[in-house]
Amino acid sequence: MSTAAAKVNLLGLSKPKLEAFFESIGEKKFRATQVMKWIHQAGVDSFDDMTNVSKALRAKLEAIAEIREPEVVLEDISSDGTRKWVIRMEGGSSVETVLIPDGERKTLCVSSQVGCSLNCSFCSTGKQGFNRNLTAAEIIGQLRVAIKSFGPFEPKDPRRVTNVVLMGMGEPLMNFEPVVDAMSLMMEDNAYGLSKRRVTLSTAGLVPAIDQLGEVSDVSLALSLHAPNDELRNELVPLNKRYPISELMAATRRYLDRCNDKRVATVEYTLIDGVNDRPEHAHELVALLRDLPCKLNLIPFNPFPNSGYRRAKKAAIEQFRSITTRGGVITTVRSTRGDDIDAACGQLVGQVDDRTRRSQKYIPVKQDLSAAGPG
Numbered sequence: 001m002s003t004a005a006a007k008v009n010l011l012g013l014s015k016p017k018l019e020a021f022f023e024s025i026g027e028k029k030f031r032a033t034q035v036m037k038w039i040h041q042a043g044v045d046s047f048d049d050m051t052n053v054s055k056a057l058r059a060k061l062e063a064i065a066e067i068r069e070p071e072v073v074l075e076d077i078s079s080d081g082t083r084k085w086v087i088r089m090e091g092g093s094s095v096e097t098v099l100i101p102d103g104e105r106k107t108l109c110v111s112s113q114v115g116c117s118l119n120c121s122f123c124s125t126g127k128q129g130f131n132r133n134l135t136a137a138e139i140i141g142q143l144r145v146a147i148k149s150f151g152p153f154e155p156k157d158p159r160r161v162t163n164v165v166l167m168g169m170g171e172p173l174m175n176f177e178p179v180v181d182a183m184s185l186m187m188e189d190n191a192y193g194l195s196k197r198r199v200t201l202s203t204a205g206l207v208p209a210i211d212q213l214g215e216v217s218d219v220s221l222a223l224s225l226h227a228p229n230d231e232l233r234n235e236l237v238p239l240n241k242r243y244p245i246s247e248l249m250a251a252t253r254r255y256l257d258r259c260n261d262k263r264v265a266t267v268e269y270t271l272i273d274g275v276n277d278r279p280e281h282a283h284e285l286v287a288l289l290r291d292l293p294c295k296l297n298l299i300p301f302n303p304f305p306n307s308g309y310r311r312a313k314k315a316a317i318e319q320f321r322s323i324t325t326r327g328g329v330i331t332t333v334r335s336t337r338g339d340d341i342d343a344a345c346g347q348l349v350g351q352v353d354d355r356t357r358r359s360q361k362y363i364p365v366k367q368d369l370s371a372a373g374p375g
Ligand code: SAH
Pocket: 122, 123, 124, 166, 167, 168, 169, 170, 171, 172, 202, 203, 204, 222, 223, 224, 225, 268, 269, 270, 299, 300, 301, 302, 303, 304, 345, 346, 347
C-alpha cells in the first residue's frame, strides 16, 4: 500500500531553501521571493490566493506543498497588556509564546523547543523535561500567529511586533538550523524585515554553537549568566560544568568582534533570594564583566510551584543594581510582566510529553503563585 508523500511546508523555508525548492521542481528562483511575500507579508495560507503566480504553478504547488501554521489553542491577555498564546504542535505537545508591550516596543518571546534538556534549577520549563525540537515553520509560525491576532495581516505595523527574543521555552542553540532559518525569515526584507538589533537569541551558554552562530548570523546575543563564578553557576545552570564561565566569556567576545559594529551582549541575571543576590556577588560580577561589551539585565526570579526558590527582596535588587551601576556596568531591572497569566520569564510550561522522564521526579502542586514569593 502506498501512502501519499508528505507535503513540503513552505512556511519555515529560508530564502535560500525556498529558492532551492523551486529549482528542484524545475521553476525559476525568483518564484521564491514572490511566494515568500505572499506567505510572510500578505499572510495567505492558500496557493489560490497568490494572484501573480500562474494557475498551472498554483496547481503544481497545491499538489506537493502547503503553508501550515501551528494551531492556537488558547489566547490569554494579562491586565498589563501582555498576551500569551498556547500553540499546539504536531504530535499534541504545546508551547507558549508571549507578547510584551512596553511603550513603543512590542517584544515577542518565542519558544524554540518543546520543553528543554538543560535543567536549569530555577526554570520551570527545565523541570518538565524535553520532548523535541521545533521546526523552523513552528518557530516562525509563532510570529505569524502573534501578528495575525491583531486582525488583517500587517507584519510591519509597529503596533504589533517590533522585537523578537528567543527566550521562551527551550535552548535555541540546541536546535540550531531551524532557529537560524526562522531568524533569517524574521530579518528578511521579503518577509518580516526586522533589524538584527531587534532579533535576540538567548542562550544558557552552548559555547561551540555560539561560534557556529557567528559564522552564519549576526543577531543580537543574550547570555543567561545568573552567577559570577563557576561554583555557583554549576548549581544553577548545569551546562556550565561543560562550558565554564571563562569559555563563555571568550566565545561571546569572539561573537561580538565578528559583528564588527560595536555590538554589546545582554547579560541576563535572575536574582534569587539568598542564592545569588548578595553584594559580594554583585562585586564579583562587576569584575567579571569589566572586559565584555555588555549591558546587564537583572531579572527578579519568578516563582513557580515547588521551585524551592524565592524572588530576591526589593532592597537586595536595588543594592545589587547600585553596585553594578557604580562599577560601570549599564544595568536595567526587568519589570515583571504578565504574571497573572503565568506568562513571566521562566513560567512557560506548555504541554510537554517528557521523553527524559525528568518530570516524574518533580511533582508540581497547584498553588496560589501570588503567595509563593514576595511579589
Ligand atoms: N535557554 C535559553 C532561553 C530560555 S530562558 C536561555 O537559557 O537563555 C530565557 C530567560 O528566562 C533566561 O535568561 C532566564 O533568565 C529566564 N528565566 C528562566 N526561569 C526564570 C524564572 N523562574 N524567573 C525569572 N527568569 C527566569
